[in-house]
Amino acid sequence: MYNSEQKQTFLNTITNDNSYRSFQRVFKAVQDMEEKFGKDICEMNVDELLTVLDFKTGVRITNTEQTMSLLRSYVDWCIQNGKTTSENNFDKISSSEVDKTRTCRARYVKSPVEFEEMIKIAFGMNVDYNESTEIPNELMVRLCYVGLENEEIVLLEKANVDYEAKTIKSPLYDCVYHVSDRILKLCKFCAEQEEVLLMAKFGMRKERVCSNKYLFRNRLGTLRGKSEDSPLNKLVIPRKVKAFSDAYVESTGNYKAISCDKLRESKMLYNIYESGETFDVYFNQVILPDIKMRNPEYTERKTQERRRILKGMYDLYKETFY
Incomplete structure (x- = not known):
């Protein structure tokens, strides 16, 4: 949380568990915007608050109203306890003023053309490019866009990829996904991959990936007691997608929060x-x-x-x- 000591002091006044979790959630949601503006939400002016709400309240009006209610209560507490000399600017804002199109633009990708532009920027060939890690990461992101669920991705087997038909068979459902030549090329690399290059203290070192039926495989050093035949943890996929989104934002300055x-x-x-x-x-x-x-x-x-x-x-x- 931004300004965590002040917010934790506020949270300590909340006795209802559900309310406590709701305030935690909303504080976490607005943290990066507070960092961007360099100030706590209680210090923001109307325009700044509208920007936060535009990007952080989702596409449903009920989410906007709930977020505004929670943050308004927090700002009231800040005023009452001398944490700010600002007015409660949430009292000057109506939920109807929030521009949901900004939220949509930040959280969604318009088209395959925009997606390819983002991929090119996030996985661009530069001096730091490491194909042994970047190719699997790119493929995971692309498969999400195609429509595969996180669990489908980590359970994909090499045999699920039909290079002639240009399809991938779901390991969980009775369906196939039609995929591009680029995805097939990335699949071939991952299926044949035997090692990963990792940054070490005195340069790069090689680490073997597990030899099993899966398209995406653990590195030996990450097994931690698991069998070499174990699939990746599906929580890897959200982390890779977030890294993709963050890399795009860092390179362009255009705010995106893609999941x-x-x-x-x-x-x-x-x-x-x-x-x-x-x-x-x-x-x-x-x-x-x-x-x-x-x-x-x-x-x-x-x-x-x-x-x-x-x-x-x-x-x-x-x-x-x-």
């Missing part, structure tokens, strides 16, 4: 737009069968809620990018 889910949703939203169909037609013909294939016990209530959320996301996606 695995947002990558997958970005491609889905683009596919809906490119199909030329209405949202409802595409949902019924493509998205709903995929949901039921992955989770046959998905209830009608959950289906309708998913339809409602995706429709709102798609409307905002179109407003933002087209």
Whole structure:
């Protein structure tokens, strides 16, 4: 947390466990924006607060209102306890003023063209480029964009890749993913990879990767008692996607906060737009069968809620990018 001592003092006044966790969550969410502005949220002016809310409250109005309520309470406490001489500028802001298109632009990728531009920047060939680590990382990010779930990615076997048909068979579901020549080239490298080059105290050192059936394999030094036949931990995937997003931001200065889910949703939203169909037609013909294939016990209530959320996301996606 930014200004952690002050925020922890505030948190110590919260007795309800759910409220305590909610405040922790929102403080963590706005931390990087506080660092960007170099000030605590209680010191920000209206324009700065609007920028924070634009980028940090998601695409749903209820999230915006909840975040504003939590932060307003924190700023009230700061004023009452002499932590700031500022007014509570949240009282001057309406949730309707928050520009959701900025959130969408930060969290989603417009199209495959923008995705390739981001890949080129994040995984660009420079003096520090190490193909033994960067190629697997790039492939993980690309597979997220194609639509594979994190667990599917780490459980992919070399035999799941059909280089002639240009498809990857899911290790979990009865489906295949059509993939690009670039992905196939990266798959071939990973399938044949035997070692990784790592930075050491006196230069680079080589470390063998496990010899097993999986496309992505652990380094021997990371096993920590696990069998050499063990797959990667699926938590590796979010870390690689975050590193990809951070590398893009560092290189360009353009704010992005891309996650695995947002990558997958970005491609889905683009596919809906490119199909030329209405949202409802595409949902019924493509998205709903995929949901039921992955989770046959998905209830009608959950289906309708998913339809409602995706429709709102798609409307905002179109407003933002087209």
